[in-house]
Amino acid sequence: MGLIASCCAASACSCCVGLSCSACGTVLTIKKSEATRAWYAGIFLLFALIAWVLDVWAYDILHWIPWHVIQDNCPEGSCGTFSVYRIASALSLFHTILALSMIGITDGKDARAQFQDGWWPVKFVFLGVAAVGSFLIPNTVFEVYAWIAVFGAGLFLLIQLVLLIDFAHTWSETWIGKWEEDEEANAAWYYGLVACSIIMYLFAIGLAITMYVLFSEGSSCWYNPLVVTLGLLGLITVTVSSIHPKVHEFNPRVGLLQSSVVSAYVMYVIWSAILSEPTCTGPFSADDSNDWIKWATVVVGAIITIVAVLYASLRAGSSQLVGSEEKSLKAEEGEAPEGQDFDDETSATTYNYSMFHVALALGSMYMAMLLTNWTIIDHSTESIWTDMGWVSVGVKFACAAAAILLYLWTVFAPVLFPDRDFGLE
Numbered sequence: 001m002g003l004i005a006s007c008c009a010a011s012a013c014s015c016c017v018g019l020s021c022s023a024c025g026t027v028l029t030i031k032k033s034e035a036t037r038a039w040y041a042g043i044f045l046l047f048a049l050i051a052w053v054l055d056v057w058a059y060d061i062l063h064w065i066p067w068h069v070i071q072d073n074c075p076e077g078s079c080g081t082f083s084v085y086r087i088a089s090a091l092s093l094f095h096t097i098l099a100l101s102m103i104g105i106t107d108g109k110d111a112r113a114q115f116q117d118g119w120w121p122v123k124f125v126f127l128g129v130a131a132v133g134s135f136l137i138p139n140t141v142f143e144v145y146a147w148i149a150v151f152g153a154g155l156f157l158l159i160q161l162v163l164l165i166d167f168a169h170t171w172s173e174t175w176i177g178k179w180e181e182d183e184e185a186n187a188a189w190y191y192g193l194v195a196c197s198i199i200m201y202l203f204a205i206g207l208a209i210t211m212y213v214l215f216s217e218g219s220s221c222w223y224n225p226l227v228v229t230l231g232l233l234g235l236i237t238v239t240v241s242s243i244h245p246k247v248h249e250f251n252p253r254v255g256l257l258q259s260s261v262v263s264a265y266v267m268y269v270i271w272s273a274i275l276s277e278p279t280c281t282g283p284f285s286a287d288d289s290n291d292w293i294k295w296a297t298v299v300v301g302a303i304i305t306i307v308a309v310l311y312a313s314l315r316a317g318s319s320q321l322v323g324s325e326e327k328s329l330k331a332e333e334g335e336a337p338e339g340q341d342f343d344d345e346t347s348a349t350t351y352n353y354s355m356f357h358v359a360l361a362l363g364s365m366y367m368a369m370l371l372t373n374w375t376i377i378d379h380s381t382e383s384i385w386t387d388m389g390w391v392s393v394g395v396k397f398a399c400a401a402a403a404i405l406l407y408l409w410t411v412f413a414p415v416l417f418p419d420r421d422f423g424l425e
Contacts, residue, residue: 032108033350036117043127044360047091048367050131054083055371062135074135081372085142086134088149088368092361094127099357107348116353150374150391152365157395159359161403165410168261173253193257200260204267208232215274224274227397231270234404235263241411250414262407266400273396 054061059079074082098116105113134142172193179189208228215224241247242259374391414420 031350032117037351037356039120040356040360043123044091044363047087047127047131047364051084051087051367051371054087055080058083078139082139082142083135084368084371085145085149086137087131088364089142089145090127090130090134091364092149092152093130094123095357095361095364099354099361102353102357105349105353113349113353146368146372149365149368152362153369153374154395156359156362156366157399158402159362161399161406164265164403165258165262165407168258168407169253169410171261172255172257175257176255197256197260200264204235204260204263205232207267207271208235211271211274221274221277224277227270227274231266231400234266234400238262238404238407238411241408247411247415250418251411254411258407262403266403269396269400269403273393273400276392276396278390 057080059074059076062074062079062083102112102116105116107113108117175189175193179186179193208231211228212225215221215228238259239256242254242256247254374395
């Protein structure tokens, strides 16, 4: 999963770097569609940071505000939770409105496309008013929003899984394609692919062994070793399926790199789920005295979560993922003027605006659930743990199982339906 996070971070960073006009004397060129998505990604990251700060210190911050309405809506026991709901709901509302208003846009000539790519002061004012105004709304409204966010977060996890598998296939096909252009000169691509596959398998297996050692003997959650074993069986299944000759006869693009990515992800999710168990007596349980381990786990988990959310949000609107590859290729025709930004969407959009905002709206709900422990209301603010609770555990176990099943579908679909065109030629 570390490699996955690194690649996702590279994708997000490459998008954001393009916002600079120059670097070290070299003028950079950025496409309009990339700059727009980088702005929205930055807004999402900013609101995620604000939500996390309020989750921890909301009561200490807000009780100094003399408005009785805000103080009444910020009880000491659940002020952080309600504050997260408020910030997330403002961001969800923002992207929901944009998703509805951008339906049907096919090229940059549409007047609504100008609002998608600009009018940033107006958008910032709306977000600020929505976020601040949400603190004047009674808490009962956000108890309802929390239930909506649970379902929205579940939908976002499904999108994230689809994008993970898409990422694995795209990565493998890209590196194999570069190697096949000249097998001798480009052998580094092949060896790099093999090395990455081995590293991720070692990561997955090492994590499984670690979980056996830490969460088997003396753990009150006796089923943890069983879940780890099921995860290893899933690892073996996706690996064998990816290299089986009968599968390659119908699906030649599948390989060990894809199965290693899925295996690493599944074992990481299982590890994260076990760490989220609130009552188990493992060495990393919430009542342990090893504060530095807790802090390290929280920080690493937060980084991976934010990177995954941003990557999924940025990729979810891609034209290739919503069945518009021809339109995407048409939009990318032409070259940028040297040293200048250029409009790459004059003939057609490079991504689906509406789906892009749907993904971000669902991503903000996912963020709210992560920070509030996947519960409707958490009345305890004594701990900074951002991902503990049985709902979180269940969602993560289900996510691991869904990742295996979705990947197996992409492997066996061409075998089960040989007459269907899966674009594998």
